[in-house]
Amino acid sequence: MEKNRTTEEEGVIRQVWMMFASIKLSIIVLLLLAATSVVGTLIPQKPGARPEAGEGLWSQISSFLYLHDMYNSWWFQLLLLLLAVNLIVCSLERLPAVWRWVRKTPRPPRAERVRKLDNAAVFVLKEDMDKAEKKALDALGGWGIRTGVERDGDARLVHGEFGRWTRLGVYGVHLSVLLLLAGGLVGSLFGFSGFVNIPEGDTAHEIRLRGGAGTKDTGFSIRCDSFYVGFYPDGTPREYRSTLTLLDRDGEEILTQDIRVNHPLTYQGVRMYQSSYGTAAARSVSLKLIPEEGEPILMTGEVREPFSVPFTDGHIVLMNFMDNFQLRGHRLGPTFLGFYESAEGKRETLVLPRRHPGFDRMRMGERGFAIEINDYEPLYFTGLQVSKDPGVGLVYLGFTLMLLGCWVVFYLSHRRIFVLLERREDGSVEYTLGGTANRGHHALKQRLVKIEENLKKA
Amino acid sequence: MNSSLILSIVTFVYGAAALLYISAWIFQKPLWGKGATALLWAGFLGNTAGFCLRWAESYQMGIGRIPLSNLYESLVFFSLTMAALYLFVEWKTGRREVGAFFGPLIFLAIAYASLSPNISDQIRPLVPALKSNWLTIHVVTCFLGYAGFALAFATSIMFLIHPGEGSNRGWRTRFPAPEVLDDLTYRMVVFGFLFLSLGIISGSVWANSAWGSYWSWDPKETWSLITWIIYAVLLHVRLMRSWTGKKIAWLSILGFAAVMFTYFGVNFLPGLHSYGSF
Numbered sequence A: 001m002e003k004n005r006t007t008e009e010e011g012v013i014r015q016v017w018m019m020f021a022s023i024k025l026s027i028i029v030l031l032l033l034a035a036t037s038v039v040g041t042l043i044p045q046k047p048g049a050r051p052e053a054g055e056g057l058w059s060q061i062s063s064f065l066y067l068h069d070m071y072n073s074w075w076f077q078l079l080l081l082l083l084a085v086n087l088i089v090c091s092l093e094r095l096p097a098v099w100r101w102v103r104k105t106p107r108p109p110r111a112e113r114v115r116k117l118d119n120a121a122v123f124v125l126k127e128d129m130d131k132a133e134k135k136a137l138d139a140l141g142g143w144g145i146r147t148g149v150e151r152d153g154d155a156r157l158v159h160g161e162f163g164r165w166t167r168l169g170v171y172g173v174h175l176s177v178l179l180l181l182a183g184g185l186v187g188s189l190f191g192f193s194g195f196v197n198i199p200e201g202d203t204a205h206e207i208r209l210r211g212g213a214g215t216k217d218t219g220f221s222i223r224c225d226s227f228y229v230g231f232y233p234d235g236t237p238r239e240y241r242s243t244l245t246l247l248d249r250d251g252e253e254i255l256t257q258d259i260r261v262n263h264p265l266t267y268q269g270v271r272m273y274q275s276s277y278g279t280a281a282a283r284s285v286s287l288k289l290i291p292e293e294g295e296p297i298l299m300t301g302e303v304r305e306p307f308s309v310p311f312t313d314g315h316i317v318l319m320n321f322m323d324n325f326q327l328r329g330h331r332l333g334p335t336f337l338g339f340y341e342s343a344e345g346k347r348e349t350l351v352l353p354r355r356h357p358g359f360d361r362m363r364m365g366e367r368g369f370a371i372e373i374n375d376y377e378p379l380y381f382t383g384l385q386v387s388k389d390p391g392v393g394l395v396y397l398g399f400t401l402m403l404l405g406c407w408v409v410f411y412l413s414h415r416r417i418f419v420l421l422e423r424r425e426d427g428s429v430e431y432t433l434g435g436t437a438n439r440g441h442h443a444l445k446q447r448l449v450k451i452e453e454n455l456k457k458a
Numbered sequence B: 001m002n003s004s005l006i007l008s009i010v011t012f013v014y015g016a017a018a019l020l021y022i023s024a025w026i027f028q029k030p031l032w033g034k035g036a037t038a039l040l041w042a043g044f045l046g047n048t049a050g051f052c053l054r055w056a057e058s059y060q061m062g063i064g065r066i067p068l069s070n071l072y073e074s075l076v077f078f079s080l081t082m083a084a085l086y087l088f089v090e091w092k093t094g095r096r097e098v099g100a101f102f103g104p105l106i107f108l109a110i111a112y113a114s115l116s117p118n119i120s121d122q123i124r125p126l127v128p129a130l131k132s133n134w135l136t137i138h139v140v141t142c143f144l145g146y147a148g149f150a151l152a153f154a155t156s157i158m159f160l161i162h163p164g165e166g167s168n169r170g171w172r173t174r175f176p177a178p179e180v181l182d183d184l185t186y187r188m189v190v191f192g193f194l195f196l197s198l199g200i201i202s203g204s205v206w207a208n209s210a211w212g213s214y215w216s217w218d219p220k221e222t223w224s225l226i227t228w229i230i231y232a233v234l235l236h237v238r239l240m241r242s243w244t245g246k247k248i249a250w251l252s253i254l255g256f257a258a259v260m261f262t263y264f265g266v267n268f269l270p271g272l273h274s275y276g277s278f
C-alpha cells in the first residue's frame, strides 16, 4: 500500500519531469513568445509606465496583463522562465547519454557492416597489401582524422574518426540561450539605466531613472566641460561631442575624456553615452530694435542684464531662455522671455521667439518699437544616457557560444570512415570504402568521393 | 556614368535573366538556361560595380561611407546577396529550375529600389549613430541571412506545387525531385539562421556601444526575434518531430513573411527603429 503510493508519487513527478523535458513544450513556449511579441509591437509600449486600473473592462484587463509594458510583465517573464526550465530539464535528460557517447572510443566495426553501409564503394587495385594500408592511412589522416588499423588474417580495416565532440555542439547552443536569459536577469536586478542633462560648466551626480522610477546617485560627479555639435553642409549632424570630467565625492578630478556617439566613457562599470543635446541658456544675446520710423539698431548684452533703449529711455531685461517654448499649444522653438520697463516704470512682458521675428511686432502696442532676437550664443547642455549593466558579460559570452555552437551543429558532424582491404586470389586488393555520420550525410558522401579519388591516384 | 545609372541597367539585366530562366524551364531549352546564367552573372558583376562606384562617389562628395544605410542602398545590396547566393547554389547543384522562381525575387528587390518614386537614390551623409564599423557587419550579415531565407522561400513554393515524384503532369515535373527541394530548403534555412543570428547579435553589440542597451524591444528588433524564433521552431520540428515536406515548406514560407515584415512592415508600426531609415 505504502509502497504503491510512493511509486505513484514518483510516477507523477516523473510525468511532470518528462513534460518539462519535452520538445513539444518548447515549441509551444517559443510560439507563444513569438505571438505575444507580435502583440507587443502592435500596442505602443511605454516601459515603466504603470497605468492604474481604470473603469472599463478593457482597461482592467490591460492593466492586469501589463499590455503597455508587456516585455516586463509577470506573464512574459514567466514564459521566459518556462523556456529556461524546459531547456535545463531537457539537457539534463539527454546530456548524460551523449556524454557517454563522446567519452567512449567506438570499436571498429566488422567487415560485414562496412560492406553493408549504404554509401559503400567497392573497387579493386593491383597492388601490395602493405602499400595499400599505408595509402589508406594517409588518405584518412590527411583529413584531420584520428586513424587506426585492425588486422584480421588477410583482411585489414583502416578506420578514421572525426569530431565526436561535435555532438555537444547543440548543448552549446542551448547553454548560450540560458546565458542570454541569465545575463538579462542579472542586468535587470543589479543594473540601472537613466538620463541626465548637464549644461556646459555644470556638474551632476544624480540621474533620472528610465520609466519614471526615481533618481539614482552614481557615486561620482560628472562635469560637462564643453559640448560641440558639427554639421554637414546640408544640415545633417556630423558629430556630437562632450568633454566630460569625472569627480569623486570630495570634488577631486578623476579623469577627463571626450565622448561621442558610439564612443562612450566607462568608469567603475558605469557607462556614459552621448545621447542628446540642447540649448540650456544663452551666453550672450544680440537684439534688434526696430522703431516705427528710422533705422533699426543692434545691441549686444547678456541675459538678466538690462539693455537701455536709446529712443525711449526705458530698458529691456531678458530673464529666461527656453529651448522649446510653448504658448497656447504652439511650439515657438528657442525663445527669450523677459520684460520691457518704460521710463515711467510700466512693465510689459516680452516673448521673443528666435524663429518668429514678427511675433513681437504684432504685440508691440504703444511701446513704439519692435524687438527681434538677432542672434545669440548658445550655452549647450549635453544629454547623457548613464547605465550600468553587470549582465553584459554573460550576454556576450552567450552570443559567442551561440555562434560557435550553431557553426558546429550545422556544419560539422561526427564522422567515421572505413577502408576495408581484402586480398584477392589474383594478388590484387579489393577496397571497400564507406562511412557513417550523425548528420550531414551529403557532406560525408562528397568527402568519400574525394578519398576514393586519392586512393585510386597512385 | 554614375552608380544610379549602372544600377538601373542592372535592373533590366536581372529582369531579362529571370525571364530567360522561366522560359528555359517552361520550354525545356538547356541552352537558354546557360544564357540565363550568363546574364545573371553579368547582372551580379554590374550590381557589384554599381555598389563599389556608389561607395567611391560618396568619397568624392566628402561623405565617405559604405552604401548600406538607407532603403535604396539596402535593396540594392539585398539583390546583390541574393544573386551571389543563388549563383553559388546553382554552381554547387548544377540545376537551374530554381532560377525560374528565385530570379524574379532578385529582380524585384532592385526594381523596387530603382523604379519606385518614393525611394530616393541620393547619397546622404551618415548621422553620428550610424558611424560605426558595426553598421557594415550588421547589414551584411542580416542581408546574407535574408537571402538564405528568400531562397528557402522559393524552394518551398516549388516543393508545394510539385505534383510528386513519378507523376507526369507537364511543366511542374521538370523540377528537381521533392527530396532535393526539401533538402535545399533546409540548408538555406540553416544558412539563413546562422547569419540572422549573426545579424541580431552584431546589431545588439552595436546598440550597446552606441547607447548602452543591447536590447530594447523596439519593433524592428522584436520582429527580427520573432523571425528567428519561427526558424528555430522549424529546425526543432524537423529534427525532433521529423517533419519534412509540406509542413516544413509552410513554416519556411511563414518565416519569410516574417522576414519581409521585419524589413518593410515595421515602418507602419508605432515607434521606429531607433537607427532610422530601415
Ligand code: HEM
Residues within 6 Å of the ligand: A020, A021, A022, A023, A026, A083, A086, A087, A090, A170, A173, A174, A177, A406, A409, B232, B235, B236, B239, B240
Ligand atoms: C531559443 C531557444 C532555442 C534555440 C535557439 C535552439 C536551437 C537549437 C538548434 C540550432 C538545434 C539543432 C537543430 C538541428 O540540428 O537541425 C537544436 C536542437 C535541439 N533542441 Fe533546441 N533550441 C532552443 C530551445 C530548445 C528548448 C527549450 C528545448 C527543450 C526541450 C530544446 C531541445 C532541443 C533538442 C532536444 C534538440 C535536438 C538535439 C539533438 O540533436 O539531439 N531546444 N536546438
